[in-house]
Amino acid sequence: MAESYAETAYSRGCEFTQGSGYALPEYPFREPPEIASGQPGHHEIVIVGGGITGLTMACALAQYGIGAVLLDEDNTVGAKGASSRGICYTQKSLEIFQRLGIYERIAAKGIQWSVGRTFAGEDEVYSFDLRQQGAFNLSTQPPFINIQQFYIEAYLVERIYELGNVDLRWRNRVTAFEQNNECATLTVSTPAGDYQLRADHVIDATGCHSPFRQWLGAAVTARKGDDRWCIADVRFSKHPPVERHTWIEAPFNDNRAVWQHLMGDNVWRIDYQMAPDSDPAEVSRAEVVRERLVRQFGADCEVEIVWVGPYAYRSECVERMRHGRVFFMGDAAKVVSPFGARGGNTGISDADNLAWKLAAVMKGRAAPGLLESYHEERHEAAQQNVKVTARTARFLRPATAVEKLFRTATLSLARQYVFARQLVNTGRMAIANPYTRSSACEPTGGLSVQNVAFEWPDGSRGTVNDLLRWADGRLLVLVFGSASAAALQRLAGLGAIAPVRAVQVLGADDSPGAAEWIRDPKDHLQGACHVFGHAWALLRPDSYVAATGESVDATLVHAVGRALGTALEEEETA
């Protein structure tokens, strides 16, 4: 039984899926040139897997002007069948998609929400409004948007076609892999025959059933539970509020947990906790699902079941994100329970993290050593996400009588006292993970910068993403406040020896000194960069600060070198 659940664990497989499904786009298969020529092609970067992670990687590389080949085993987005998979995208992911040029489409199709409510039995025990929280209120993107994952994937595909640079190869399945000092070699199977590809770098974005783990002998830390869930994506005549509702003990689900959330197209995701070790085929049968929905919404509610998928808790993390030429990302690197939307969103950030680094190395702007920081940073994020989701899983499925006792105590206290609400753990929403042990960041850096607004010299509105696009894959030094002539000269010198663009950020009344300057009248940009007063912030293309500091001196030069995986030496100034 556990095996069949593993196969359906929130990813590609959908042998038990039911429902009327979604109409998904189909993309054309074209015979790869290697088949006719009989010669293996050589590419700098090959991405395997066209899910949200692989496509984000491909789109980011295309935007940086870097060529790549993407191999996907089918000819559509979404899982085979008609899956919807992930639904909830964080502010950081939305900011990344804004930079890639698909945010407007996501915002138009998706549903914005910021209020979450948690119930036990009939009572609300806890609620939050993310818009009221300081961590979310500066960005020009909302805290979250809910949308079916395949929409984002389809927007990415169209954007990649628009940008060029990346060759999307549909119905190309990788069947074998090897690597040596020269290159990696992939054997690929297609409807027109098999061929081989050689690559300098391989991105494994094949999801939780990654064949690369075995091909590489990659060590994986794994944990499996007996908890079972069953998703029902439905349209119905009732219109619940646009909020995340969570029941820890739902009277209409045998006192087990239930999630309720709206997505695009008026489709609601209702996620039911099942009895431990229950049979996936049985719990996802259409009649059984319908009965559950009737118990929750009443017999008078008309329900169209769009998609049904059972899954089991599963927690996995590779020990190394990089094996020679191969980089693991997304679910290929780690699998977590869906609580807090820490799966897909982590994959998007994995891709954004590696894309700028690979692009910088390809363009000769950074040392190959920089690529090691991908493991340092994203493995820290993966481990953190595994830890956080495991805590939620433990709250929602107490393993022993005493674990259940403490949950009962917590819920009863949460009804009475504010402090206990913090112990109620129905999922901690994904954040932009901080990096505390990266060789590419100083201890002052490693934090994400929100996409806040500022004023261009002509008074029009700009955002951090506009600056990053202008920097085009280079580092960005923001110098806040007035700067001395010596500091400005040093900045100019830095621009001559390193791929860095410098911008002076002025308050409402400061006079410009540098060639490039903007105004930050409300100090939002300063706040987003985690600095105060006269300071500098070194921004990376993934909108993380690599370092911050006070005066423009050797510490900045050192930080620039570190962020590029090298040691910089300033030229003697006359």
Place this chain on the structure above:
Amino acid sequence: MKTQLNFQDADAFYEQLLDAHQDLSAEQSELLNARLVLILANQVGDAKVLKECVAAARQFPG
């Protein structure tokens, strides 16, 4: 973690604790204890002290 006496009135607290459990079923007593642990833990707050307290409670004398 304090290991020296910190109670203002240890005997009175002990009595209150026992009184609180009077007339409760074993199940209710368990719940009371769990609630009390969480309430007291929030009074302490400090993560390091809490960690030491949990570890100390697990160290049963031989």
